[in-house]
Amino acid sequence: MNEPCIRVENLTLAYGDFVIQRDLNFVVNQGDIFIIMGGSGCGKSTLLRHLIGLHEPAQGDIFYGAQSLPNADARQRRRILQRTGVLFQSGALLSGMTLAENVALPISEALNLPRRTLRELASYKLALVGLSGFEDYYPAEISGGMQKRAGLARAIALDPEILFFDEPSAGLDPISSHLLDDLILNLRDSLNTTVVIVTHELASIFAIGDNGVFLDAEEKTILAQGAPSRLLAECRLEKVQRFLSRGASGAAKFESD
Amino acid sequence: MTSLWFYRLSNDERAIRLQNKNIGEFVTELVKQAAGSIDAEFRDSVLRIRIAGDWGWREDLPSADPILAALAAETAPSRVEFDAAALHHWSSLLMVELIKLVNAAQARGVALDLAGLPDGVHGLLRLAQAVPERSDALRQGERLSLREWIWRQCDQGGQHLLEIVRFIGELALSLLAVKRGEASFRWSDFWLYAQECGPAALPIISLLSLLVGLILAFVGALELSLFGAEIYIANLVSLGMTREMGGLMTAIIMSGRTGAAFAAQLGTMQVNNEIDALKTMNLPPLAFLVLPRMLALIVTMPLLCLYSDLMGVVGGGLVSISLFDVSLQEYLDRASKAVHLADLGVGLVKCTVFGILIALAGCLRGMQCRGSAAAVGAAATSAVVTCLVFIVLSDSVMTIICNRLHI
Incomplete structure (x- = not known):
């Protein structure tokens, strides 16, 4: 089960001459919940945008299976994107469409299904995220947390093999954010989905993270990688410890023993 | 059958269909077993x-x-x-x-x-x-009878009128507040918008007014040349431009250029909660955002109108001098005798009124914008439509008044 799903090799992220991160090397395994951690502004979201092909890497390569994403032609790129679903920070729902139309959009693009089936699929996806009955609402008519969940329903519309989340719990109350974690775990267990999450929400990092990388803005590269709980227990880097223990200096823990 | 329609498609369309076919292929490749x-x-x-x-x-x-x-x-x-x-x-x-x-x-x-x-x-x-279905959230599609529909439309029309009146009232109050020094007026914003409404609009106004002058000259020349009165092209163009067309052209250009921009700017700010933020910082949005915009447009409109008049006369001159054997001297002489100060005044007053209406409609639609990105587009569209309706309505009223008063 532990075959690599995404492989990142010597990836350098840059806007023009301004390098954000360099020499990133990591592997996301099939069925893992992979967390991209790091302080604000260290390039977590930029890394995510590179992984889903919104930006071209300055150097290095990203492989989905054996296929390189930056070197893929239009058709291969479509194939990769069809296997992935993305939830953006604010949900990114199309504001001129109802929730049901938003969710049905990727499905109707890929397959020619009758309207009734599309509608039923949309209702089912909305039910999965706890939004039954909101099919005919417009995004502006529901709350921010609900918009985010509707965005998730759209991201999982085509049963993707890989799901990307950009700050899924930002702006959610603790209970909703816990429910979202449950939902992610449930999707992973039911569909064996690989999940890549950018977050700095510690509760979910420890609750659901199987593996992850820790990026740093000053070193401009990966400081540590591994399961978050293992990082907290074993990593001796002060930055990582401070992050994972919420600023309480974790380095002291190691100095005393 | 498929091949037939396929070859009727243009190259671009064909490329798109082919791409879509690839997705279909991909989906069927994924699953080659028998259907469920x-x-x-x-x-x-x-x-x-x-x-x-x-x-x-x-x-x-x-x-x-x-x-x-x-x-x-x-x-x-x-x-x-x-x-x-x-x-x-x-x-x-x-x-x-x-x-x-x-x-x-x-x-x-x-x-x-x-x-x-x-x-x-x-x-x-x-x-x-x-999570059980929220039955209270479910929406039923409404079916309205014709009578109910007409009633609802009238009701909404009334609401719109009321909103316009309320907006004008609030504007007057905020003007008063600015005058009493209770709210600040941002002069820096005013100059910025004046620059945006005025000089930045000159190229498009030059081109369109010149062409309108040209068209007027051609249309007039067709009839006037029948009895050898080409010399009156000058009267037609200069009078037509100053009394009517200069102001109208300026107004139409500015409603598309500036009215829509005001609506989109204010609408985006409304959607992003920027206007709510201003309110909480004790900055009345009308005085802060709307007044500088409106004032800038109202001040620049008559100036643009004068410029448009001039360009129209130049356009007419080009046609009559080059095609209809009228000398420059004659054209200028005729034009200056045909236009009285009152004509120029009528045109400028009209254009100022248009300016007020465009600024009002643009800002009103922008401030009314609620909801999402789609609402901003709707606000801009609605602003232009409202502007054009206002312009034509007010122009007819003012033309009738001028006629009655023999101005």
Whole structure:
């Protein structure tokens, strides 16, 4: 089960001459919940945008299976994107469409299904995220947390093999954010989905993270990688410890023993 | 059949169809097994539902409707079982049918045995039913009779009128507040918008006014040359431009250029909660955002109108001098004698009124904007339409008044 799903090799992220991160090397395994951690502004979201092909890497390569994403032609790129679903920070729902139309959009693009089936699929996806009955609402008519969940329903519309989340719990109350974690775990267990999450929400990092990388803005590269709980227990880097223990200096823990 | 319509398509369309075909190919490549099937067997009051084959993302899957009918039949089964031993691959398309079956069974109080289904399905079924449907959230499509529809439209029209009146009232109050020094007026913003409304609009106004002058000259020349009165082209163009066309052209250009921009700017700020933020910082949005914009447009409009008049006369001159044997001296002489100060005044007053209306409509629609990105587009469209309606209506009224007063 532990075959690599995404492989990142010597990836350098840059806007023009301004390098954000360099020499990133990591592997996301099939069925893992992979967390991209790091302080604000260290390039977590930029890394995510590179992984889903919104930006071209300055150097290095990203492989989905054996296929390189930056070197893929239009058709291969479509194939990769069809296997992935993305939830953006604010949900990114199309504001001129109802929730049901938003969710049905990727499905109707890929397959020619009758309207009734599309509608039923949309209702089912909305039910999965706890939004039954909101099919005919417009995004502006529901709350921010609900918009985010509707965005998730759209991201999982085509049963993707890989799901990307950009700050899924930002702006959610603790209970909703816990429910979202449950939902992610449930999707992973039911569909064996690989999940890549950018977050700095510690509760979910420890609750659901199987593996992850820790990026740093000053070193401009990966400081540590591994399961978050293992990082907290074993990593001796002060930055990582401070992050994972919420600023309480974790380095002291190691100095005393 | 397919090949026939395919060759009628343009190259671009064909490329798009081909790309879409690739997705279809990809989907069918993924799943080469036989299409899924679902059927039921009723024995000893147990309904055994067999699901087999490939239930991946494909277009040729059966529906569970016959089984739903069996569940709703008079003799309800005592138990429903599932058998998915021959199921290869499944997707949400199977989940949709299963949820319908499960809901129907539960509604009838039939015992469900889900053990035969794949493991992943259990979790998803539980998840899908975890949050009950919000029945209060459901929306019913309304059907209105013609009378109700007309009534509602009139009601909305009345509301719109009321909103305009209220907006004007609030504007007056905020002007008063600025005058008393209770609210600050941002002069820096005013100069910025004046620059945006005025000089930045000169190129497009030059071009269009010149062309309108040209057109007026041509149209007039056709008739006037019948009795050798080409010399009167000058009168026609200069009078037409100063009294009517200069102001009208300026107004139409500015409603598309500036009215829509005001609506979009204010609408975006409204959607992003920027206007609410201003209110909480004790900065009245009307004085802060709307007044500088309106004032800038109202001040620049008459100036633009003068410029437009001039360009129109130049355009007419080009035609009459080059094509109709009128000398420059004659043209200028005629033009200056034809236009009285009152004509110029009428044109400028009209244009100022248009300016007020455009600024009002643009800002009003922007401030009314609620909701989302789509609402901003609607606000800009509605601003332009409102501007044009206001312009034509007010122009007719003012033309009639001038006629009655013999100005």
